[in-house]
Amino acid sequence: MDAIAEGVTASSIHGVYCHELAQIETEGGPVLHMLRIDSPLYTGFGEIYFSTILPGAVKAWKLHRLQTQLFAVPSGLVEVVIHDARENSPSRGAVASFLLGRPHHYRLLRVPPLLWYGFTAKGYVPGILANCADIPHSPDESERLPKDSPRIPYSWNR
Amino acid sequence: MDAIAEGVTASSIHGVYCHELAQIETEGGPVLHMLRIDSPLYTGFGEIYFSTILPGAVKAWKLHRLQTQLFAVPSGLVEVVIHDARENSPSRGAVASFLLGRPHHYRLLRVPPLLWYGFTAKGYVPGILANCADIPHSPDESERLPKDSPRIPYSWNR
Numbered sequence: 001m002d003a004i005a006e007g008v009t010a011s012s013i014h015g016v017y018c019h020e021l022a023q024i025e026t027e028g029g030p031v032l033h034m035l036r037i038d039s040p041l042y043t044g045f046g047e048i049y050f051s052t053i054l055p056g057a058v059k060a061w062k063l064h065r066l067q068t069q070l071f072a073v074p075s076g077l078v079e080v081v082i083h084d085a086r087e088n089s090p091s092r093g094a095v096a097s098f099l100l101g102r103p104h105h106y107r108l109l110r111v112p113p114l115l116w117y118g119f120t121a122k123g124y125v126p127g128i129l130a131n132c133a134d135i136p137h138s139p140d141e142s143e144r145l146p147k148d149s150p151r152i153p154y155s156w157n158r
Numbered sequence: 159m160d161a162i163a164e165g166v167t168a169s170s171i172h173g174v175y176c177h178e179l180a181q182i183e184t185e186g187g188p189v190l191h192m193l194r195i196d197s198p199l200y201t202g203f204g205e206i207y208f209s210t211i212l213p214g215a216v217k218a219w220k221l222h223r224l225q226t227q228l229f230a231v232p233s234g235l236v237e238v239v240i241h242d243a244r245e246n247s248p249s250r251g252a253v254a255s256f257l258l259g260r261p262h263h264y265r266l267l268r269v270p271p272l273l274w275y276g277f278t279a280k281g282y283v284p285g286i287l288a289n290c291a292d293i294p295h296s297p298d299e300s301e302r303l304p305k306d307s308p309r310i311p312y313s314w315n316r
Contacts, residue, residue, distance in 0.1 A: 026217070027215070027217075028211055028212055028215030028216065028217045029209065029210035029211045029212045029215055029217075029279075029284060030210050031207060031208070031209050031210070032207060032208040032209075032210060033207050034205075034206045034207050034208065035205065035206050036204065036205040036294045036295075037203060037204055037205070037294060038294065045195060045203035046194065046195055047192075047193065047194040047195070048192045048193050048206055048288075048290055049189060049190060049191050049192050050189070050190040050192065050232040050288075051187065051189050051190075052187035052188050052189070052190060052232070053186055053187045054186055054187045057185070057186030057187055058186065059184070059185075059186045059187075074208040074210070074233075074286050074288075075232075075233050075284075075286055121187075126187060126233075128232050128233055128286070130206075130208075130232075130288070132206055136194045136195060136196065137194075
């Protein structure tokens, strides 16, 4: 990954960025940052929700035509896999995976529209993926493919 | 509690509201709503962060002069206690407590400025309190008291 702005790294997929997040130790348990309006990855607020992922479960594939997703995982360990099938993208055809979870992978991952993505929970406890998206969820602007779709060059059964 | 708008209930403390949140069963684990810009409790986006609370730990007391807090607990079980010391409040002097957690208490709790609040994690796993606040955190606009402050008529050791 290359640094493109203070604290922000670009990934091998064009337009996908990561930002390490603070975990502030306090008496009683740490405070975990996720997103402020002055974050370099902020593109607007539409909705915040959580996707719970049972250990070993796979949720895939999904694509948003308009919505930008911002992911962080405050509990458990989640692997997010992204596939770029965008025409004219410099990283067209690429697949990349990102581990999100505490304490070693506590980061914000920004996924722009038009990318296929999916995720799975690693380890023995459920993963909680927080998604702060810049427009509210609408079924009209998303598409799905089955997790074993031949259109996506990635196997979840490895 | 009295209903004041569709899905919203007022509490015994003036200006504190609750809204039940959807838990949508999906293959692999439920999707948990928290906040959309069209929620009746939305007052603006400033920051989203998580406070992790170890079992039995108490984080108290805190007051924000400007920030409105919106709490939900996607993991664990958290008790939020609020004390109203506002001059001229119709509920001045009141103390109220709210359980937040899945599956039976999965709700959004709105805490307006100028109220004292604190929280503790019940049960045997850490609680994760998500806080979506309408202005970003700033130490300038908050105050703290020790958890055993005589100024607040509530004992955490009960």
